Amino acid sequence: MNAFMTFVDKATGVQGFLIVGAILFSLGIIGILSRKNAIGILLGVELILNAAGLNFVTFSRYRTAAIDGQVANLFVILIAAAEAAVALAIILRFYRLKQTIDADEANLLRN
């Protein structure tokens, strides 16, 4: 029990936050590389953007105790929303064109 609480203590400190951010980032990279479904790739991108935002907030709180990191995270959230809207519009358009959202099928610009 005591060892567990020591672990919880460490995991809820700054390094716990940063490690969670690193895990989210790595999982996002894995998702982007392994998925063939365009929406699956978008899930990976959202994970990566969240990891970036988490790191901004963590360093803003533990390193400088200033508001700058949170402002940066606000911009990250806005850009993520805009990116999701555009990406999903492209996916819908692509589906109408090809009846699939397999990213490997997106070869219209080839040749």
Place this chain on the structure above:
Amino acid sequence: MTNGMKLVLFGAEVLTVLCALIATFHPNVLYGAIALLITFLGVAVMYVFAGADFLAGAQVIVYVGGVTILILFAIMLTQWLYQMKLRDVGTKLLAPILIGAGLFYVLAKALLDINPKFLSDNAEPAQKFLMTPKTALLGEALLGSYLLPFEAITILLLGALVGAVWIARPR
């Protein structure tokens, strides 16, 4: 922080990581999107504990209420729900996992090596910062020293949304 608060935060972290694992590896994208929703909620809880109250709200509104719903809409508009086409079997899983694990190893090694004196949690300004409401501070920052990026991002958002509507228009 009391022990109870630490356990809540730890639970949120575990939930975040587990749901991110599901979102990455579940063969069905629909379940992946729902797991991603819970990941966003876990990150919002972590924001609260990092002293970012306004951002936690923004995270819930924009990601949970906006982006995830948008993704679910796109899944349901593009694929017949009960069709096997929804499945996205990772045929090439080994190389991505190796790359991701290597990346995580490098990051974790660097992050666990930080000099502890840079990470003091109990310093007086840090504790005071944690308890200050951030909405007024963020508003002053956005219309003060960050005015130019703020205006630029409004143009970006307008352009992106108009472009999205134009791309997805019916013919």
